[in-house]
Amino acid sequence: MADPATPTMPDPPEVPNPIQSSVDLHLMELSAIRQSLVENRGNVLAVVTFPKNGSPKPRACDVQAWDKDLHIRMSYDKLMCLGSSKIASMFRPKAQERFRRRLNLGMLPTGVDYVLDFTPPAEGPELADLTAMLWLPRICKLWFLAGHYIPNEILAAGGGVPQRPMADKAVGCVLSLGHDDVCSADNCLKDLCEWATKNSVRGIYDENPLDYETHLPPFRKVPDYCPIRHRVAIMRVLRAINGHGLLINSAVRMWTVAQVAIYLEVPEVVVDPITQWLTAPPNTKFVEICPERAFQLAYALRIPTVLIASFKILVNDAAIDYAATDPSPRLPSKTWAQRRRDDYGDFPSDPVDYGSRALLERINSQLQIFQSDMVFDLLLPKSSEWGKLQNIASVLENLKDPHPLKDAYGKLVKSLVHTFRTGIDAAFKIRTSLYHHQLLTEERRHYVSAQELVDIDVIYDKLNSTQKALTPIFWRALRITDWKSQYANAILEGHSTVHYIAVFNKELCRAIINKEIGDPRNIFFGMGTHLGFAQDDFFNSVRDCVQVICERMRNRDNDRNFPYFLSDHLLLSLEDSELKYLPIWADGLDDESGGVFQEVIPPAEMGPSEPGPAYHTGYTIASSTNRGGDTEIGDYASTIAPSDFGMNGLDLDDATVARSVSAQRSASAVTDGPGPNATRVVAAPSEIASEQFTDDNDDDRDYAEAAFAQPADHQAQGQALARYVEDVPSSSASSTTDFSDLGDFDAADHQQGEDDMMEFSDDDGTSTLDGYEELDPWSAEI
Structure with missing residues (x-):
């Protein structure tokens, strides 16, 4: 029996079970979505309807069917402040009428002024676009395995790499073990082991189908596109607009919500939760295993941290393939480390392609320096032993040939350069250390199955020297040389460099004693405590210089904002020459230009050819005349003329003829024919100032001549918009319509007045978000 005087200790607080907490959050979020109708604030009623036909009804994890439409009240001002053209178009009178007809809303509820139907269309091109956007990438369907897979402990910390907390942990169940909004299980939550780690999961990849079924229950088989998942994701985005929390507990939900927000042109609504999902360790491995999809999302949502992190991986992987001895026209389906590539979309100027080629050029330049006869001139400071050695070269020229000191000097220099190259070549042959071999193997086990995994040293041996220099393995080996x-x-030639140093110092002393050369102090030799070439000082200067280069190549201090766990086989130390191809906002400097990689506009010497961006450069010639048909990125061969401006091919008596329309037409006719010296556009004489069109400088006539001038082949016709430049007679009634008396013209008001005349009898109500049947002839978008 306990002593009543002895105080009893209270029971320790119960530690929440993370799995149970994840399941509770999963169910609470589903309940909140269904109860959005209780919010009566806001004068806009947003609706998402569900298919009413079909059996059995699709159900969620709470065993309730998705058969009731979802409603949410929203604020008109808040929606319009988002700046989404898609949402703004839904407030047009014609769209409002269609929504009310489709939803059978004869009378709007009290306090509601607008109704918006966000239901995806049942068919048509809009649905095709949406389906393509929401089609799940392979990695999203497999990412639940990251919540089960337990990595090797070597990933967290050890010799050779900084400490990496969470690197050896499975991704938390609250981030990865949620699943589709349609649950095919009777009760997927009754067995919590499906939300726990599993020793049977060996990686985040497709295994042998026979083995894969052991940890792939039916409710984890997520379809590529699901109309129910699409609709629920729309409601999640609408709730986020209203300020409610957005729970992202799976890659499936993350991708779907992001694409819905991008399509509705409200990406800023989901940026924060998706950024948190992508950058929460160890879920950052999603970016490393599939940087293509991470890059695509980060570019669309403007997430600088993820964009730069994924860009570095893509650039290094592509650069290694571009450096192949026999590169293929297209990048292989797998990287050199066997990571399966995915698609990251199309870009007018592909930043990854340009960045990888810039990286390859930088590495090639460094290797060329290493192989150069002037390597020490380029690498070592003038105060080094090498710099002192070069100072004696001018003195040796005064010695007669042959001379033992000159011979010793030549052999020493040759040996120093040769031995350095030998050291570089030796570094290319060094494989990974035992620790790094195990580290890289365990990192690659995340995404390469045991049946396909090839030893990293075997792969590395097959790379050429340039490819090896694009990996940290080479720079690590060179650093410890x-x-x-x-x-x-x-x-x-039978002797070591140390021998040649001894011979040189011996001959140098003899020449000084014999007074064949002057005081060595006058030629900066013998500075310090030694006389001659100090080999230890030279070796140390070479070591220090090489280590600085290696550290710069392997420097990842700028990756502190993003923890890499699986990329120790990659050279991620990109410099400005590679990063400049990213948009400006990636560095936090957004000038709304969209990016820093833009072509330079050629100079416009002869003014505009018409209202708008079309200009006469004045010196346009054919590419074949200047470059032999070869064109390179960034070159404007067609706008660079030879020194005579191509005038030698024309028979002109007066320079003023070059400014006449007839002369330019005749020049065009002459030069359109074959001939090696053909030119395309007559240029103005060089003595005329660039802003001067005529000798008398009549402004009206200057602009008229520029507007009606015959442009080059690649320029638009100025006469096409001539009526906007001058009052040109036209037979077309539409071309003479005068809107000057209408005052402040409002296209939306005009559209509202035209609605009765533009009623479409074939409206089937399938398209919602500004479909093709709602073309607005007064909209600037057309």
Whole structure:
């Protein structure tokens, strides 16, 4: 019996079970979506309807069917402040009439001024676009395995890499173990082991189908596109607009919500929760295993951290393939480390392609320096032993040939350069250390099955020198090179560099004693405590210089904002020459230009050819005249004329003829024919100022001549918009319509007045978000 005087200790607080907490959040979020109608604030009623036919009804994890339409009240001002043209178009009178007819709303509820039907269309091109956007990438369907897979402990910390907390942990169940909004299980939540880690899961990839079924229950088989998932994701985005929390507990939900927000042109609504999902360790492995999809999302949602992190991976992987001895026209389906590539979309100027080629050029430049006879001139400071050695070269020119000092100097220089190259070549042959071999193997086990996994050293041996220099394996080997031992053991013509140093110093002393050369202090030799070439100082300077280069190549201090766990086989130290192809907002400097990689506009010497961006450069010639048909990115061969401006091919008596329409027409006719010296556009004489069109400088006539001038082949016709430049007679009634008396013209008001005349009898109500049947002839978008 306990002593009544002895105080009893209270029971320790119960630690929440993370799995149970994840399940509770999953169910609470489903309940909140269904109860959105209780919000009566806002003068806009947003509706998402569900298919009413079909049996059995699709059900969620709470065993309730998705058969009731979802409603939510919203604020008109808040919706319009989002700046979405798609949402704004839904407030047009014609769209409002269609929504009310489709939803059978003869009378709007009290306090509601507008009704918006966000239901996806049942058919048509709009549905095709939406389906393509919401089609799940392979990695999203497999990412639940990240919540089950337990990585090796070597990933967290050890010799050779910084400590990486969470690297050896499975992704938390609250981030990865949610699943589709349609649950095919009777009760997927009754067995919580499906939300726990599993030793049977060996990686985040498709295994052998026979083995894969052991940890792929039916409710985890998510379809590529699901109309129910699409509708629920729309409601999640609408709730986020209203300020409610957005729970993202699976890659499936993350991708779907992001694409819905992008399509509705409200990406800023979901940026924060998706950024948190992508950058929460160890879920950051999603970016490393599938950087293509991470890059695509980060570009569309403007997430700088994820964009730069994925860009570095894509650039390095592509650069290694571009550096292949026999590169293929298209990138292989797998990277050199066997990571399966995915698609990241199309870009007018592909930043990954340009960045990878810039990286390859930088690495090639560094290797060329290493192989150059002037390597020490380019790498070592003038105050080094090499710099002092070069100072004696001018003195040796005064010695007669042959001279033992000149011979010793030549052999020493040759040996120093040769032995350095030998050290570089030796670094290319060094494989990974035992620790790094195991580390890289365990990292690659995340996304490469045991049946397909090839030893990293076997793969590395097949790379050429440039490809190896694009990996940290080479720079790690070069950094630990013992240059003193290298120069002691490397042999050139039967002797080591140490031997050539001794011979040179001996001959130098003899020349000084014999007074064949002057005081060595006058030629900066013998500075310090030694006389001659100090080999230890030279070896140390080479070591320090090489280590600085290696550290710069392997530097990842700028990755502190994003923890890489699986990328120790990649060279991620990109510089400005590669990163400049990303948009400006990636560095936090958004000038709304969209990016820094833009073509330079050629100079416009002869003014505009018409209202708008079309200009006469004045010196346009054919590419074949200047470059032989070869064009390169960024070149404007067609706008660079030879020194005579191509005038030698024309028979002109007066320079003023070059400014006449007839002369330019005749020039065009002459030069359209074959001939190696053909030119396309007559240029103005060089003595005329660029802003001057005529000698008398009549402004009206200057602009008229520029507007009606015959443009080059690649320029638009100025006469096409001539009526906007001058009052040109036209037989078309529409061309003479005068809107000057209408005052402030409002296209939306005009559209409202035209609605009765533009009623479409074939409206089947299937398209919702500004479909093709709602074309607005007064809209600037047309």
